[in-house]
Amino acid sequence: MDERPVGVPVDPEVLRARLASELPEAGEAPERVLDELVAAVDPGLVASAGPRYFGFVTGQALPAARAADMLAAVWDQNAFSYVSSPAAAVVEEVAARWVLDVLELPAKASVGFVTGAQMANATCLAVARNEVLGRLGWDVARDGLIGAPPLRVLAGAEAHATIFSALRFIGLAPPELVAVDDQGAMLADALSLDGPAIVCAQAGNVNTGAFDPLGELAAACREAGAWLHVDGAFGLWAAASPALRGLVAGAAGADSWATDAHKWLNVPYDSGLAIVADRDAHRRAMGLSAAYLVESEHRQNYDFTPEASRRARGFAVYAALRSLGRAGLAELIERCCGHAALFASLLREGGAEVLNEVVLNQVLVAASSDAVARVQAEGVCWLGGTVWRGREAMRISVSGYETTEDDVRRSAASILRALP
Template identity: 50%
Template structure:
C-alpha cells in the first residue's frame, strides 16, 4: 500500500522536472495520437497497483505525447502558460477536495470567488454590480451569459423560457459578426437558438463588425433581439466598434453580449484600453483566465450586468441544498454546474501575485513582441503579414502576390509543416477570408523579447526551405 504523501511527492517531483526542462524540449509532441493509444492500450487491471508506480508510468508514457504549451516559443493557439502560482493554487484545490457549489459547503472557496470576482471587475473596468460566474472557459462563459440574455429578453415579451421552454416562444433573432469565434455558434446551438439560425453581419478586412450593416439588419427585424460583439478577433486581434454597436442595441432594446475571451484583457493596460471603448456598456461579457491571466486550465468567467437574469437562467433547487439568504453569493446559482471545482482559487492567487502592474506588464510585453515579430517578418520577401497587429495576434501568408490563392495556401501549409518539423517554435494554421494562413499567438507568460530572433529566424529558414523545394520540384517536372 502506497503512502499517500509519497504519492504526492512523486507527482510533485515529476511536475518539477517537466517544468525545469520544458524550454529545452522540442516545441511539439514527440508522438501522435495513434502512438499514444498504443502506448497506453491495455486491458483494465484486475488488481490495483502501487500508486507511486502508476504516477511514474503515467509520466514515462504520457510525456512524449504532450504539446509543450507552457514553452516560451509556443504560439499555436491563444493559450496562457499556466503560471506556477496558479498551478500551485490548483494543486491545493485538488488536495482540499472541495465541491465549490455553495457558500455553506465550502466557505473558503465561495469567499475567494467573491473576492476574485470583484478584482476581475476592477481590473477589467466593468460595472461593479455585475455578477461573475466561474466556468471552464469562454465557450461555457458565452453559453451562460447568452442563457441569461435569452431569458431576460423573452420575459420582456411575456414569456419565461427558463420555466416554460422555447416551444411557442416569440422567436429571437441573434445578430453576430461574420467572423465571430466558433464558440459563440456552439453556445447558440446548446441554447436552442441555432448555430445557423443567426443574422450574420458584414465585417471588414480585419474581422470587425460593420455597424451600418448591423443597424440596417436590426431595423428590418421585429421581435426580441440579441447582438453579439467581439473583443479580440481570434485571428487578427481586432475589436468591434463598440460605441456604434451599443447605440444600435439600445435603440432596438436588444441584449448586447461581448465575446472577449482574450481581448477583454486589453482593458487592463492604459495603452490598449482605448481599443475597447464602449465595451463596458454591454449587458454581458465572456473572458478566459487561462489566457492572459495565466491560470491553469480550465478557467473562464461569465460576467452579467443583471444578476437576477443570470440567477434565473442558472437556478437549481432541491430540499437538501441550502437556500439563499440576504445577499449571499451562491456559486452554483451563477453557472451551469452543481458539482464543480473551486476555480476561483487559482484566479485569486494569480490576481494577488500579479497585481494590476503585473497584468499590465504581461499585456504590454506580449503585444510589443507581436509587433516586433510582425515588422521583421514583413521585411522578408514572399512573406506577407495580413493583419493590423493591434494586440498579440499575427496572421501570415507565404508566396508572391502574383501566385494564386490556392498556391499561397499550399506554400503556407508547407511552411507550417516545416516549422513543426524543426521543433524550435510551434505555430498554427487557420482559414481567414478564403486564405490559408499561419497564426502566431503571443500570450504565454514565459514569452519575452529574447524569443523574437528564434521566431523570425525559424520562419525565415522554413520559408527558404519550402521555396528551395518548390523550385527543385518545378525543375524536375
C-alpha cells in the same frame, strides 16, 4: 522547457502501445502508476506551458496560479455552494470583484467561474435568451422554447466558432451575419435592429485581434431594446492596460461578457468567466432550487454557472491577480503585444507577408499548410494554421508570461526557414 521541442508530431500508436494495457485485476502502487504514466505520455506532451507556444491563444500558468490550482486539487472542495465550501465561495466573490475592477466592468455585475469561453458564451447567451424573450412576453423558465416568438440573434461575419455552438447548445438557430471590415470587425452601420434581439460582438478577433466598435453597438442595442453580448475570450483583457484599453472603449455598456482566465491571465486550463450586468437575470437563468440546498445570504456559486458539482476554479484566478497586481497585469498584456509587433517586424523584414494590422497579440502570416507543418515539425515553436479571406495562413498568438524577445527572434527565424 526551454530546450524541449515544442510540439513534434508523434505516432498515436506509440502512445497506445505504452498506455493501452488491460486493466489490472488488482490495484498497483500509486508510485508505480505515476512513474509509468509520466514515462508513457512524454512523447505526446506539447510544451504549451513553455515560452514558444503560440497556438490557440494559450497562456502559460503563473507560478502562484499553478500552485493554487494544485492546492485546489489537494483541498478537493466542491465549489458549487457556500455550505459545501465557504472558502471557495468567498474566494470567488473576491476574485470576481477584482476581475470586474481590472476589466473596467460594472461593479454590480455577476461573475460565474466556468470551464472556458465556450461555456461562458453559452451561459451569457442563455441569460440573454431568457431576458429578451421575456421582453417579448414569453417566459422561458415556465414555458420552454417550443412556441416562443421568433428571436433575432446577430453576429459579425467573423464571429468565433464558439458563438455558433453556444447558440446551438441553448436551442437557438445560427445568427444573422453582419458585414465586417477587412480586419474582421463588425461594421456598426451594417447592424439593423428593429426591436428586442441578441447582438454578439467581439473583442479580439481570433485571427487578426480586431475589435468590434463596442460603444456604437452598445448605443444601438440600448435604443432598440436589444441585448449586447461581448465575446472577449482574450481581447477583453486589453482593458487592464492603460495603453490598450481604448480598444475596448464602450465595452462596459454591454449586457454580458465572456472571457478566459486561462488565456491572458495565465492560469491553468479550465478557467473561464461568464459575466452579466444584471445579477438577478443571471441568477434566474442559472440558479438551482431543491429541498436539500441550504439557503444562505452568502454567495452561492451555483447561481452563476450551468454546473452544480465542480472544482474550485477561483483559487487560481485569485492567486494570479494577487501575484501580478494591477501594474503587473498591465505589463504582461503590453509585453505580449510588444512581442507580437516584433514578430510582425521581423517576419516582414524576412520577406513574409503579414496579413493583419497588429493591434494586439495576434499576427497573421501568409503561409501554406505545408509551411505550418514544417514549423511544427522543427519544434522551435508551435503555431497553427488558418484560412483568412480565402488564403492559407499561420496564426501567431503571443499570450504567455515567460515569452522573451529572444524567444520571438528564435521563433521568427524558424518561421522564415519554413516559408518558400
